Amino acid sequence: MTEAQTEALAEIHQRLAACTQAGDARKAEAYAACFAREGILELVNETIAGRTAILAWMKAPSVIPPSADGAAGFISHHLTTCHVDFTGPDSATVRTYWLVTSATGLDHNGYYIDKLVREEGEWLIAHRRPRTLWINAQSVLHAGN
Template structure:
């Protein structure tokens, strides 16, 4: 690995962490800024195309229902294993596993499949496809957590 590759890898890891933390904190502008202008967020039930559309999606009410007890809930994504492949001088792919904790404990887990691109000198997410592998019966995703 060259010094340039190592630097790019560190920047990509920082971008993925920043995106995760912004998403958990519902910091919509910071989250959207992690994507290229034409970035795509491909969810199971919808595809959101473009940074402005991603910003609108993040400023809308959360897709995770509030707990039934009326007390505020939380989710916290924890990134684990991440493998990055450079596909060109300004492009890369990454597969990153994640675990989510909530008041229920280990809530759900899965992985991101990301395509990244250097845009205006910064590594950004051009396409993100999250995949959930497991959901706890007590998960906040069920609206009971």
């Protein structure tokens, strides 16, 4: 690994952590800023294209419904194994596994497939495709159902 790749790896890890923490805290501006101007968030049932659209999506009510009993809730993503493959001096593909905890404990898990690019001197997410592997029967994803 070159010195430039070592620096880029640290920057990419910081970007992924910033995106995760902003998403959990519903900090829409900080979350959207992790994406390239034309970045894409490809969800299972919806694709959101462009930083402006990602910002609007994050500002909308959460896709995780509030608890049926009105109890305060939280979700906390924990990034685990992360493999970065540099595809060029200003591009990389990344696969990162994650676990989500909530008041129920381990809530759900999965992975991100990300493509990052260096845009205006920063590593930003050009394309993110999250995939869920497992959901606890008591998950916040089922709240209100």
